[in-house]
Amino acid sequence: MNTADLGLPVDVPSTALFTDHYELTMLQAALKAGTADRRSVFEVFTRRLPEGRRYGVVAGTGRVLDAVENFRFDADVIGFLRERRVVDEATLEWLSSYRFSGDVWGYPEGEVYFPGSPILRVEGSFAECVLLETVILSILNHDSAIAAAASRMASAAGERPLIEMGARRTHELAAVAASRAAYVGGFTTTSDLAAGFRYDIPTVGTSAHAFTLLHDNERDAFQAQVDSLGPGTTLLVDTYDVTEAVRTAVDIAGPELGAVRIDSGDLLLVAHRVRDQLDELGATKTKIVVTSDLDEYAIASLAAAPVDAYGVGTQLVTGSGHPTCSMVYKLVARAHSADVKAPLEPVAKKSLGAKSSVGGRKWAARRPDEHGVAEAEVIGTGAVPVELADHQLLVELIKGGEVVAREPLDTVRDRHAAARERLPLSATQLSKGEAVIPTEYV
Amino acid sequence: MNTADLGLPVDVPSTALFTDHYELTMLQAALKAGTADRRSVFEVFTRRLPEGRRYGVVAGTGRVLDAVENFRFDADVIGFLRERRVVDEATLEWLSSYRFSGDVWGYPEGEVYFPGSPILRVEGSFAECVLLETVILSILNHDSAIAAAASRMASAAGERPLIEMGARRTHELAAVAASRAAYVGGFTTTSDLAAGFRYDIPTVGTSAHAFTLLHDNERDAFQAQVDSLGPGTTLLVDTYDVTEAVRTAVDIAGPELGAVRIDSGDLLLVAHRVRDQLDELGATKTKIVVTSDLDEYAIASLAAAPVDAYGVGTQLVTGSGHPTCSMVYKLVARAHSADVKAPLEPVAKKSLGAKSSVGGRKWAARRPDEHGVAEAEVIGTGAVPVELADHQLLVELIKGGEVVAREPLDTVRDRHAAARERLPLSATQLSKGEAVIPTEYV
Numbered sequence: 112m113n114t115a116d117l118g119l120p121v122d123v124p125s126t127a128l129f130t131d132h133y134e135l136t137m138l139q140a141a142l143k144a145g146t147a148d149r150r151s152v153f154e155v156f157t158r159r160l161p162e163g164r165r166y167g168v169v170a171g172t173g174r175v176l177d178a179v180e181n182f183r184f185d186a187d188v189i190g191f192l193r194e195r196r197v198v199d200e201a202t203l204e205w206l207s208s209y210r211f212s213g214d215v216w217g218y219p220e221g222e223v224y225f226p227g228s229p230i231l232r233v234e235g236s237f238a239e240c241v242l243l244e245t246v247i248l249s250i251l252n253h254d255s256a257i258a259a260a261a262s263r264m265a266s267a268a269g270e271r272p273l274i275e276m277g278a279r280r281t282h283e284l285a286a287v288a289a290s291r292a293a294y295v296g297g298f299t300t301t302s303d304l305a306a307g308f309r310y311d312i313p314t315v316g317t318s319a320h321a322f323t324l325l326h327d328n329e330r331d332a333f334q335a336q337v338d339s340l341g342p343g344t345t346l347l348v349d350t351y352d353v354t355e356a357v358r359t360a361v362d363i364a365g366p367e368l369g370a371v372r373i374d375s376g377d378l379l380l381v382a383h384r385v386r387d388q389l390d391e392l393g394a395t396k397t398k399i400v401v402t403s404d405l406d407e408y409a410i411a412s413l414a415a416a417p418v419d420a421y422g423v424g425t426q427l428v429t430g431s432g433h434p435t436c437s438m439v440y441k442l443v444a445r446a447h448s449a450d451v452k453a454p455l456e457p458v459a460k461k462s463l464g465a466k467s468s469v470g471g472r473k474w475a476a477r478r479p480d481e482h483g484v485a486e487a488e489v490i491g492t493g494a495v496p497v498e499l500a501d502h503q504l505l506v507e508l509i510k511g512g513e514v515v516a517r518e519p520l521d522t523v524r525d526r527h528a529a530a531r532e533r534l535p536l537s538a539t540q541l542s543k544g545e546a547v548i549p550t551e552y553v
Numbered sequence: 554m555n556t557a558d559l560g561l562p563v564d565v566p567s568t569a570l571f572t573d574h575y576e577l578t579m580l581q582a583a584l585k586a587g588t589a590d591r592r593s594v595f596e597v598f599t600r601r602l603p604e605g606r607r608y609g610v611v612a613g614t615g616r617v618l619d620a621v622e623n624f625r626f627d628a629d630v631i632g633f634l635r636e637r638r639v640v641d642e643a644t645l646e647w648l649s650s651y652r653f654s655g656d657v658w659g660y661p662e663g664e665v666y667f668p669g670s671p672i673l674r675v676e677g678s679f680a681e682c683v684l685l686e687t688v689i690l691s692i693l694n695h696d697s698a699i700a701a702a703a704s705r706m707a708s709a710a711g712e713r714p715l716i717e718m719g720a721r722r723t724h725e726l727a728a729v730a731a732s733r734a735a736y737v738g739g740f741t742t743t744s745d746l747a748a749g750f751r752y753d754i755p756t757v758g759t760s761a762h763a764f765t766l767l768h769d770n771e772r773d774a775f776q777a778q779v780d781s782l783g784p785g786t787t788l789l790v791d792t793y794d795v796t797e798a799v800r801t802a803v804d805i806a807g808p809e810l811g812a813v814r815i816d817s818g819d820l821l822l823v824a825h826r827v828r829d830q831l832d833e834l835g836a837t838k839t840k841i842v843v844t845s846d847l848d849e850y851a852i853a854s855l856a857a858a859p860v861d862a863y864g865v866g867t868q869l870v871t872g873s874g875h876p877t878c879s880m881v882y883k884l885v886a887r888a889h890s891a892d893v894k895a896p897l898e899p900v901a902k903k904s905l906g907a908k909s910s911v912g913g914r915k916w917a918a919r920r921p922d923e924h925g926v927a928e929a930e931v932i933g934t935g936a937v938p939v940e941l942a943d944h945q946l947l948v949e950l951i952k953g954g955e956v957v958a959r960e961p962l963d964t965v966r967d968r969h970a971a972a973r974e975r976l977p978l979s980a981t982q983l984s985k986g987e988a989v990i991p992t993e994y995v
Contacts, residue, residue, distance in 0.1 A: 131721070143780060144768070144780065144781070191749075237763075245745075248721035249724060249725040250724075252722050253723055278573060279691050283688055284726040285727040286691055304570045321884035322683075325588055325591060339581050434871045435722045459766070
């Protein structure tokens with residue numbers, strides 16, 4: 112993790128505290144029992160998609176790689192753990208030289224996923240893998256939830272750009288990750304300067320009602336904005352009367368006025384009226400930006416309206432009803448020793464109810480039909496069937512502790528668009544339904 | 554903000570990037586127009602509570618104070634804004650010496666709130682106040698949402714302790730703030746080490762299924778845990794067969810076994826069976842901890858079950874259906890100049906629909922009935938009626954740019970418990986309803 116990973120100009124030496132207490136006490140017990148170094152395989156997967164959703168979107172993988180690389184127990188952290196007596200001295204000693212040395216494979220970021228998809232696979236000693244559970248799940252559960260909502264909104268918006276503007280509706284640093292995930296899902300820009308700083312996502316802004324109210328009247332406010340930012344700016348036209356505001360806006364900025372923003376009222380109706388008025392005033396190239404509690408359904412309902420861009424806040428950063436995924440990090444196989452030749456035995460919880468899982472180290476492939484459209488998520492253990500060899504989903508991300516798969520965010524964004532494109536058409540239906548392709552275990 | 558505010562042992566010099574792009578462009582325009590220094594009053598409030606909720610909980614105020622204090626545009630930030638051409642050189646020059654010098658009043662953290670409550674009031678020049686909008690709202694919207702869910706869960710749990718264990722279900726740093734907000738709302742402990750590090754919240758842990766699966770059998774796993782952590786540990790008993798696990802657990806740890814955790818199945822039924830079995834085995838003091846997608850309703854449904862503690866994850870960190878509040882930050886009054894003697898004029902957006910707001914610098918008081926039970930949230934502008942003078946809610950938080958109201962988290966937690974106690978009894982009904990007291994404007 113580098114200085115900017117928190118959207119802040121600071122050095123962040125460690126992510127090791129983003130960890131549940133029990134990871135460390137389990138480590139202590141396993142160290143004492145001599146089982147800590149047993150070769151182990153953990154997998155991240157979800158048992159189901161959020162209700163009604165047809166696909167999930169893997170997001171946050173790049174952040175996971177940073178988090179694993181910087182997972183170190185430095186002196187401050189060790190001091191805290193000692194003072195609080197979280198674990199014993201032998202365990203602190205072990206932790207002080209911790210560095211993940213195993214392998215991580217996973218779905219490449221931006222890929223879609225389905226129930227059971229082994230999104231991430233972490234292999235190494237039990238000790239080194241178990242510690243990573245909390246931070247890996249935090250990142251993937253949050254970022255994938257946002258990306259899934261973003262993807263649905265991007266489908267609904269079609270070619271029209273989407274502006275992420277939800278920073279004020281979520282934790283200040285979750286907001287930075289949300290901007291990133293939104294970009295992966297298909298958003299175009301963000302209002303969040305920290306996201307611009309950290310991830311180089313283009314930042315944009317319009318104006319707030321406070322700016323209009325600051326001035327003696329709307330005309331003064333518009334004049335001040337245009338004087339400073341030029342006629343290409345976006346003027347907010349719903350502080351008082353929209354029709355009068357649009358007239359004033361064009362009067363001041365001329366037909367070169369960049370855009371107007373509408374933030375309240377019946378957006379469908381108001382957008383039509385404003386478009387007509389702008390055209391009558393000769394401002395035929397002036398764009399209309401709408402905001403106001405939009406979600407994918409509201410965006411879709413505006414498809415036929417003369418809207419040029421959507422600004423989305425609350426519903427984006429809260430995952431449009433599903434603010435988290437239900438990804439879990441489970442031990443699926445382990446050997447009896449650290450020896451790489453020791454056979455891996457599949458393991459799985461056997462209790463009643465929906466929480467049992469499938470043991471064994473898994474591969475996954477997406478089987479296409481004759482037209483190249485996905486028809487099943489195929490998951491198995493053992494050898495990959497020949498006909499699926501070219502359709503495998505997992506790629507190597509960390510090899511012997513070294514990150515081997517960093518990539519630019521635009522690559523991830525393009526991958527997501529391409530992956531969604533290869534799903535059956537019903538994937539982008541907004542109505543509630545089942546996963547768009549079935550998961551098959553072989 | 555000090556080194557640990559991110560749950561990390563690092564220096565964090567600035568929160569200034571947690572800001573929407575338009576705050577800076579509005580500043581630029583106002584600087585050029587000569588209106589930037591107009592004395593202004595902004596207020597944070599919410600137009601409604603989340604559907605069905607009877608009260609809100611103010612949380613995050615302490616974090617807001619840190620954020621305002623550390624809101625500085627250092628060289629790295631200025632360099633970024635220049636390179637991206639967010640604002641012009643004159644504005645960058647102004648920003649480089651920015652330091653909030655105004656006043657902030659607000660509901661003390663932990664207080665309850667209702668629709669319209671002026672939770673925070675920020676006064677100073679337009680320029681210095683408008684910049685703080687995004688970060689203030691991020692913190693209050695997130696933390697208050699979590700605290701409100703926590704408060705309902707704490708009511709439902711009664712005297713039984715609540716363990717916050719949702720880190721893996723939300724952004725890794727949102728998780729730290731969520732632990733803090735949960736503690737304010739009435740939780741007892743957290744699993745999140747970063748929250749323990751930063752806010753001194755007691756951390757606790759049990760064990761995961763992976764630990765059992767790592768070992769050759771459940772007996773080995775329990776033995777390893779008890780050997781290392783002592784009989785007072787909490788053993789997870791639902792990896793295979795609960796009855797057999799409980800028998801093995803007491804066999805190994807003896808009647809001094811601290812607790813068993815149940816994480817699946819019909820918790821009501823299983824808790825009764827396990828209690829009976831523990832008692833039969835002589836482990837009458839061994840406690841039962843339940844986890845597994847609990848929310849306030851599930852907690853309430855277990856009130857008559859022999860449960861000693863609840864662990865809550867997903868539903869806590871996602872605000873139990875309401876992951877954000879709808880708090881806004883609005884300009885409510887401004888003068889025509891920077892002169893402190895210039896009269897403040899109330900301002901408000903006038904557009905159609907639910908988004909209009911009430912202008913003017915407000916006071917708020919909670920009027921009690923003859924028994925001391927709250928009967929109305931009274932909000933007004935101008936002079937406070939004599940009979941309400943002793944019931945005012947806003948307190949001074951920042952004076953001339955200096956924080957004057959830091960307080961320990963336990964004070965905040967106690968304040969919340971006391972504030973909830975003074976609400977009508979129906980406040981803690983879990984069923985959906987209206988705000989438990991009306992908001993009156995005078």
